[in-house]
Amino acid sequence: MQRSKLVSQILEKKNYLCVGLDTDTEKLPAHLKNKPDGIFEFNKRIIDATLEHCVSYKINTAFYESMGTKGWEIMQETFNYIPDSHFKIADAKRGDIGNTSHQYAIAFYETLKADAVTVAPYMGEDSIKPFLSYKDKWAIVLGLTSNAGSKDFQQLILSDTGKPLYETVLETVAKWGNIDNTMFVTGATKADFFEDIRSVVPEHFLLVPGVGAQGGSLSEVSKKGANKDIGLLINASRAIIYASGGEDFDLAASEAAKEICNEMKGYIV
């Protein structure tokens, strides 16, 4: 998807919510648990129920890869089911030597037809470049993640610059790509760092997971992270898709997404 299309969807809908389809077989409502197509049925009903309250979906591939070939089929069916009006993210956190990354790019952009894939930057330029060579496809590179372990490497201060490693990642990766094909993951639990992040990458889109189940504040990250195009995709997974564990799960998901979406309207002037 082109950046201009994503920005206009966000501004028209006054909404920058990305619904995370982290569909866990253990957490399916009882009536879908042992159905052969229970997971796809769950995803389908979540998508139908939340479509008007979000602009994007993120499929965390781990929840599908864990099922083997069946999981890949469900992932493909789910990507096919999401309408092209919505920005489709494969959250796979890939990155390898160039020719291998190229195969990952084919898998996620061409085969699954995702608009974007999450990428780990640890292996450097040649591992990221293959994800940047497709028109209107996006690499979403891990910057400062939402988990406690982000302090182990990402927040280490580099002795030659006096800056944290994650800042160097943002600065350097921003030069390999551009604002039309590169986004950065910045966790909602790290709101205190958002002003610093915006000083390094003022124009890029940020994918912000960690509101809801991980306790990040939608208000804080919206106020500190939004730029002139909004430039944010805020992800919530468990807080939406498991808002109810019963047969009314889709209704509850719709309500949960609507609540976030209504709050977002207040941050878009």
Ligand SMILES: O=C(O)c1cc(=O)[nH]c(=O)n1[C@@H]1O[C@H](COP(=O)(O)O)[C@@H](O)[C@H]1O
């Ligand atoms: O890349 C991600 O999406 C991601 C990065 C990060 O720093 N933290 C993080 O939670 N995520 C993903 O975002 C989703 C968060 O899910 P909930 O905590 O259930 O909303 C999961 O799919 C995580 O794998």
